[in-house]
Amino acid sequence: MKKAMLYILGIICLLVVGLIITLFFMSPGNPKQFLDKNRNKLKKSISEKVFLDINGSKQGMFIKSKNLDNPVILYLHGGLPVYFLTEKYPTHLEDNFTIVWWEQRNCGISYSSGSSQNRATIEQLVDDTIILTKYLLERFNKQKIYLMGHSGGTFLGVYVIDKMPELYEAYIGMAQMSDQFLSEKLAYDYILNKYREMNNKKMVEHFEKFSFNDQNKIPIEYLKMRDDAMHELGIGTMRNMKNVATDLFLPSLYFSEYTLSDKYHLWAGKSKFGISQNWEKMARTNLIENKNDFKVPIYFFHGLYDYTCSYELAKKYFDEIKAPIKGFYTFDQSAHSPLFEEPEKINRILINDIKNLRTDLADKSQN
Secondary structure (H helix, E strand, C coil), X not given: CHHHHHHHHHHHHHHXXXXXXXXXXXXXXXXXXXXXXXXXXXXXXXXXXXXXXXXXXXXXXXXXXXXXXXXEXXXXXCCCCCHHHHHCCCCCHHHCCEXXXXXXXXXXXXXXXXCCCCCCCHHXXXXXXXXXXXXXXXXXXXXXXXXXXXXXXXXHHHHHHHHCHXXXXXXXXXXXXXXXXXXXXXXXXXXXXXXXXXXXXXXXXXXXXCCXXXXXXCCHHHHHXXXXXXXXXXXXXXXXXXXXXXXXXXXXXHCCCCEHHXXXXXHHHHHHHCCCCCHHHHHHCEHHHHCCXXXXXXXXXXXCCCCCCCHHHHHHHHHHCECCXXXXXXXXXXXXXXXXXXXXXXXXXXXXXXXXXXXXXXXXXXX
């Protein structure tokens, strides 16, 4: 029995070593270049992995563009940087824009396990965003850039455009946060009702234990279970993404533009800070009441099946907003990530409407 156990342990060790070696060779960490038909680098293109000192913190980003003359979009991720998903789900943003996939302070390639990591405040992240914006304006010789937030990044985004609107052509909120406490309550009700319809007694029993009676607190145990439930029910990251481990974790391991260290830092940061560094503030803040008067054009992209950030509440928020121009766009094949689920529609809207500061393709029934 002892020999058998040693034999099994030996096999496991070999498999682990083999996996690490495989991942090492799959992780050169070099951005893929844009090539012409002769396999030469496309003229005026850029594909860089850049690190900057921003407010005393080394922060990284990927900058991608097939033509540096194109307008610049700064992308604000939610709690987890998602640039690695572009390998499996191409966005094609780089065809018509210079897209900057910034990995914010303490996240992804900007996470450093060797230093003392404290949660960044929303004020710090706003200042980081503004400093990075000014760097991009100078580097690419632009008067203004576009700001695109996703999920938790939309919470940051509205604070940024409120503080420094003159830096931005327009703001694009994808899966826009609004009243996150109520959003979680609506998601909870949906999940519980769905499991009841499915006669899934085990999950019904689990979710019936949670209570949203405390208006200032989202149950911690609910948050631990909600991601898996949302993905199983098609209301999570993507409509067709059913499993966090196989559809998020594994693609990040296979992503060649990350080094092995980058991959570790991606999930180390996520593990340490959870949903978001500013989750408590996000959960307590009703943006519908607090951030609704803007000096830049506002565009909301929202998946019809999104319960991570409520579709219905985003529409309510949109109706309350005052802005020079505003447009709401429903993505009826998407959950939380229209950029990866319906990229053709996203690009059509960006090129036709947002570059021209119009709303021709927006939902018709809006204020």
